[in-house]
Amino acid sequence: MKGWGNPSRKRAKGRDRELEKKQVAKHKILDYMLEQRSTTKAELAKKLNLSMPTVLSNISELTEKGLVVEAGEMESTGGRKARKISLREDHCFAVGVDITAHHLGMVLLNLGGGIAAWQRVRLVFQPDAAYCRQMAELVRSFYQDKAAEEKILGIGVSFPGILNKSERILVKSHALKLENYSLKMMEQMLGLPVYFENDANAAMLAENPKKIRDAVYLSLNHTLGGAVCIDGRLFSGQGQKAGEFGHMLLVPGGKQCYCGKYGCADAYCAASVLTEDGAYGVDAFMGRLGKDEEADQKWEEYLENLAALISNLRMAFDTDVILGGDVGGYLGEYMVELGEKVQKNNLFDLDVGYLKNCSYQREASAVGVAKYFFQGFLERF
Numbered sequence: 001m002k003g004w005g006n007p008s009r010k011r012a013k014g015r016d017r018e019l020e021k022k023q024v025a026k027h028k029i030l031d032y033m034l035e036q037r038s039t040t041k042a043e044l045a046k047k048l049n050l051s052m053p054t055v056l057s058n059i060s061e062l063t064e065k066g067l068v069v070e071a072g073e074m075e076s077t078g079g080r081k082a083r084k085i086s087l088r089e090d091h092c093f094a095v096g097v098d099i100t101a102h103h104l105g106m107v108l109l110n111l112g113g114g115i116a117a118w119q120r121v122r123l124v125f126q127p128d129a130a131y132c133r134q135m136a137e138l139v140r141s142f143y144q145d146k147a148a149e150e151k152i153l154g155i156g157v158s159f160p161g162i163l164n165k166s167e168r169i170l171v172k173s174h175a176l177k178l179e180n181y182s183l184k185m186m187e188q189m190l191g192l193p194v195y196f197e198n199d200a201n202a203a204m205l206a207e208n209p210k211k212i213r214d215a216v217y218l219s220l221n222h223t224l225g226g227a228v229c230i231d232g233r234l235f236s237g238q239g240q241k242a243g244e245f246g247h248m249l250l251v252p253g254g255k256q257c258y259c260g261k262y263g264c265a266d267a268y269c270a271a272s273v274l275t276e277d278g279a280y281g282v283d284a285f286m287g288r289l290g291k292d293e294e295a296d297q298k299w300e301e302y303l304e305n306l307a308a309l310i311s312n313l314r315m316a317f318d319t320d321v322i323l324g325g326d327v328g329g330y331l332g333e334y335m336v337e338l339g340e341k342v343q344k345n346n347l348f349d350l351d352v353g354y355l356k357n358c359s360y361q362r363e364a365s366a367v368g369v370a371k372y373f374f375q376g377f378l379e380r381f
């Protein structure tokens, strides 16, 4: 004869399942709020396919813990105005640092995803202890008077190069002229939890990979970087060098690249092409357009070459192509011109709807490495 089981054990199992379901719902809510800045309870229920009682009980728990706050009212559509809710921005912060050969870019990101402060200082990279010390001091003095140290979850650091993250090694960086450089000293000197990432991967992280799902990111900085996101996750490749679009051959036997090869995309599409190798900023170059024929011609050639690279990426990946980096920030007003040039090379797509501008026009890599800390933090709730 079949038994009926132990009723109290059955009830306990049921409770466990309920708790587990509530936890899953809570993480869905936190994930959504991390990306949306502000929302309403009704929107959470609808978008996340959750029951209203589940949303209400989670939001009241998170409000009690000081993580969620009311953030004003939605515009009324006739009925009662819905109250907006958001993550409490100053609940915690993360610092992002982008290291380049000559500069240090720093951002202080709040839990709402907003840039609370940013700064870019000139600091020439050196592979020694003096650099690490100076860099750590600059970073500390950047955030110290803006947020209490106990509210800072960690410091993300991005590099133009290939990283072995688990071993804390910068495997190769042409831009910093380094190979197999240990990052452990830098990590120690920063004194908080540290996360290292390649700069273009970091810029992709700033875009929210879960939302974009499939895309390639073209980071048009002093050197040209790239990142690949497949099914919501960064794709690194077998040797961590997926997305090194700068060293794809664009013009066989063409101009020499800083890596030593001839005709790499970097020699045609990096920001350094426009700035006489960094003699002045991209902003100074863009300011000359329309007034200086030589600059106009250079820009025209630049867009042609960029269009060729974009067409190749579209053919290889068949995904959105996000344009970021120093030049990407200026491309918004040239998208029609660039789109026409891209379309000339592409007989497969009817339009260039897949070309996208980056969300963060300034310090995208630093924002991306800082964002990394919020995900882990919210999972603890």
Ligand SMILES: [Zn+2]
Pocket (backbone or CB within 6 Å): 246, 247, 257, 258, 259, 260, 261, 264, 265, 266
């Ligand atoms: Zn190269």
